[in-house]
Amino acid sequence: MNARTLFIPLTLFVVIAFLIGPFLIIVAASFSAGETLAFPPQGFSLRWIAKVFTVESFRASFGMSLFLAIGGTAAALIMGIPASYALSRYKLPGAEVIRTVVSAPIIVPGIIVGLALLRYIVVPFGVGISLALFLAHTALVLPYAVRVVSASLDNLRSDIEEAAVLLGSSRLGAFFRVVLPNIRGGILSAFILGFVTSFNQVPVSLFLSGPGVRTLPIDMIAYMEIVFDPSVAALSSLLAFLSIGIVFAAERFLGFSRYV
Amino acid sequence: MSDQSYLSLEKLTLAYGDTVAVADLDLDIRRGELIALLGPSGCGKTTTMRAIAGLLPVKSGRVRLDGADITHVSPNKRAVGLVFQSYALFPHLSVYENVAFGLRLKGMRGADLDARVQQGITSVGLSNFANRRPAELSGGQQQRVALARSMVMEPKVLLLDEPLSNLDARLRLEMRTELQRVQKETGVTMIFVTHDQAEALALADRIVVMKRGAIEQIGSPQDIYNRPQSSFVADFVGFENVFALEGGKLKANGHLYDLQGDVPSVAGLAWRPRMVALGEGPFRGTVRGTSFAGDRREYLLDTPLGPIKAEDDASAPVHELGTELAFDLPARKAAPLASFA
Numbered sequence: 001m002n003a004r005t006l007f008i009p010l011t012l013f014v015v016i017a018f019l020i021g022p023f024l025i026i027v028a029a030s031f032s033a034g035e036t037l038a039f040p041p042q043g044f045s046l047r048w049i050a051k052v053f054t055v056e057s058f059r060a061s062f063g064m065s066l067f068l069a070i071g072g073t074a075a076a077l078i079m080g081i082p083a084s085y086a087l088s089r090y091k092l093p094g095a096e097v098i099r100t101v102v103s104a105p106i107i108v109p110g111i112i113v114g115l116a117l118l119r120y121i122v123v124p125f126g127v128g129i130s131l132a133l134f135l136a137h138t139a140l141v142l143p144y145a146v147r148v149v150s151a152s153l154d155n156l157r158s159d160i161e162e163a164a165v166l167l168g169s170s171r172l173g174a175f176f177r178v179v180l181p182n183i184r185g186g187i188l189s190a191f192i193l194g195f196v197t198s199f200n201q202v203p204v205s206l207f208l209s210g211p212g213v214r215t216l217p218i219d220m221i222a223y224m225e226i227v228f229d230p231s232v233a234a235l236s237s238l239l240a241f242l243s244i245g246i247v248f249a250a251e252r253f254l255g256f257s258r259y260v
Numbered sequence: 261m262s263d264q265s266y267l268s269l270e271k272l273t274l275a276y277g278d279t280v281a282v283a284d285l286d287l288d289i290r291r292g293e294l295i296a297l298l299g300p301s302g303c304g305k306t307t308t309m310r311a312i313a314g315l316l317p318v319k320s321g322r323v324r325l326d327g328a329d330i331t332h333v334s335p336n337k338r339a340v341g342l343v344f345q346s347y348a349l350f351p352h353l354s355v356y357e358n359v360a361f362g363l364r365l366k367g368m369r370g371a372d373l374d375a376r377v378q379q380g381i382t383s384v385g386l387s388n389f390a391n392r393r394p395a396e397l398s399g400g401q402q403q404r405v406a407l408a409r410s411m412v413m414e415p416k417v418l419l420l421d422e423p424l425s426n427l428d429a430r431l432r433l434e435m436r437t438e439l440q441r442v443q444k445e446t447g448v449t450m451i452f453v454t455h456d457q458a459e460a461l462a463l464a465d466r467i468v469v470m471k472r473g474a475i476e477q478i479g480s481p482q483d484i485y486n487r488p489q490s491s492f493v494a495d496f497v498g499f500e501n502v503f504a505l506e507g508g509k510l511k512a513n514g515h516l517y518d519l520q521g522d523v524p525s526v527a528g529l530a531w532r533p534r535m536v537a538l539g540e541g542p543f544r545g546t547v548r549g550t551s552f553a554g555d556r557r558e559y560l561l562d563t564p565l566g567p568i569k570a571e572d573d574a575s576a577p578v579h580e581l582g583t584e585l586a587f588d589l590p591a592r593k594a595a596p597l598a599s600f601a
């Protein structure tokens with residue numbers, strides 16, 4: 001083997017190690033028997049995994065994150081599905097501009113979105129933190145919802161709606177009877193993508209925390225500043241496996257990657 | 261309502277934005293007629309169908325059906341069926357549910373529904389496919405589902421947009437027969453769009469030839485085939501040699517030529533290739549191309565009149581490339597054209 005043929009597999013290995021390595025380290029650290037977060041782990045135990053479930057603030061912030069992920073994604077879909085429909089079916093003036101604007105949060109760094117929300121919405125209007133978080137997560141997920149749902153709408157021929165109308169359905173009825181059932185996979189995929197995105201979100205939520213109101217990732221950061229034990233690693237591993245599980249199930253049952 | 265005008269289009273003008281696609285179209289269709297809308301791509305056939313179905317708002321004019329003005333009736337209340345060129349079956353529903361779709365919306369349930377759906381599916385020969393999804397069917401079978409789905413609704417008019425164009429040659433013939441059978445059995449008034457003259461001639465009671473958003477000629481298949489009224493229709497139905505007349509003389513390339521025999525006083529004359537007499541006559545041309553077509557041989561001649569297409573029996577002696585030939589355009593055989601564009 002000369003240097004050239006060695007170069008490609010080597011690069012590949014480095015990239016993969018770079019991507020997966022931290023994850024493996026965290027997983028290993030979660031099973032440590034030691035008192036502090038350390039790698040390599042000292043011994044093997046499940047005590048830190050068990051501890052995660054006993055930390056009160058984790059339970060509260062997990063609830064908050066779950067609520068945001070489910071509620072925010074649902075709200076984003078309720079707005080995103082009609083928006084996607086309008087963008088894909090009607091030749092609206094400026095549709096491309098709207099599409100770009102709606103997708104903007106994907107481009108704009110989350111930390112800027114979070115700061116802007118705090119500075120221009122929460123503070124001047126006295127919006128509660130929970131509501132602000134809900135709005136922020138909805139806005140965060142909306143671009144994904146529009147993107148994924150649009151993709152499945154673009155793959156669905158539009159003449160079936162006219163066929164439904166000629167068979168006696170109203171326009172709105174046609175949407176529910178023949179459009180929705182055919183983009184179900186896209187909607188579920190958008191939901192899962194939105195859920196995972198929202199659940200793992202840090203920057204947008206960073207500025208939006210108050211007494212007793214925090215998302216789980218933010219709570220983990222706060223916890224780590226005080227207690228430096230492996231339970232944060234244990235929780236991260238649990239969350240990572242949850243995400244992986246969801247995505248695998250989605251791929252298996254929905255062909256997730258077709259939409260994303 | 262007279263029986264002559266079960267469906268009438270009156271001064272119908274249709275537009276996409278400011279672009280007029282169909283202008284001032286008048287058409288009367290009898291109950292139970294099988295009409296072919298024939299014309300080249302882009303002449304407004306689909307546009308006209310969509311307006312009859314109510315999918316495209318009318319810019320001006322009216323649509324009447326069975327004595328009622330339906331110009332502004334919404335498409336789901338018109339009792340007009342449309343079989344889309346793409347079939348537009350519901351991909352998430354079985355054949356059975358596709359056919360049941362409209363009946364369910366009518367409130368039909370239970371045994372009534374089942375009987376109608378089964379009958380609809382059986383009538384197009386798909387009783388073994390009731391539980392299949394559209395994606396599991398061939399193009400021809402999908403076409404039949406689309407037909408059954410519209411027919412079970414007992415529409416007053418059934419529109420079919422290029423129903424045969426997506427099928428291969430063998431299926432096309434089969435489906436042609438099928439459409440004719442369905443129409444005769446149910447007596448439904450049917451309009452189908454095609455750009456294939458052979459299809460129109462074989463199927464229709466009357467043919468409506470369209471050109472650039474207007475009707476060029478309406479007539480029986482025999483009329484259209486033998487007596488085209490304009491150079492456009494003549495060309496479209498296979499009169500490949502079309503010339504204008506001026507003062508009883510044939511006008512070509514800016515010159516006037518005498519014709520033999522009585523020349524009618526019309527705008528132009530048209531000859532099919534087989535109407536051109538080869539080997540004798542006042543005109544001369546050079547053989548530029550020749551091809552064998554089974555029972556006959558086709559020739560392309562270079563002549564002072566321009567290119568001429570002619571045919572001879574396959575058994576006749578072959579005129580080789582480059583040969584100079586005498587030929588005639590006999591006036592008595594030509595189709596007289598009232599208008600020449």
Ligand SMILES: Nc1ncnc2c1ncn2[C@@H]1O[C@H](COP(=O)(O)OP(=O)(O)O)[C@@H](O)[C@H]1O
Pocket residue numbers: 276279281299300301302303304305306307308
């Ligand atoms: N959705 C549309 N928007 C704008 N112009 C259209 C649209 N559909 C058709 N047209 C135009 O209207 C004319 C007639 O089209 P159509 O009815 O589809 O023709 P045909 O079915 O005879 O091929 C064409 O010039 C076509 O370009």
Ligand SMILES: [Mg+2]
Pocket residue numbers: 302305306307
């Ligand atoms: Mg068309």
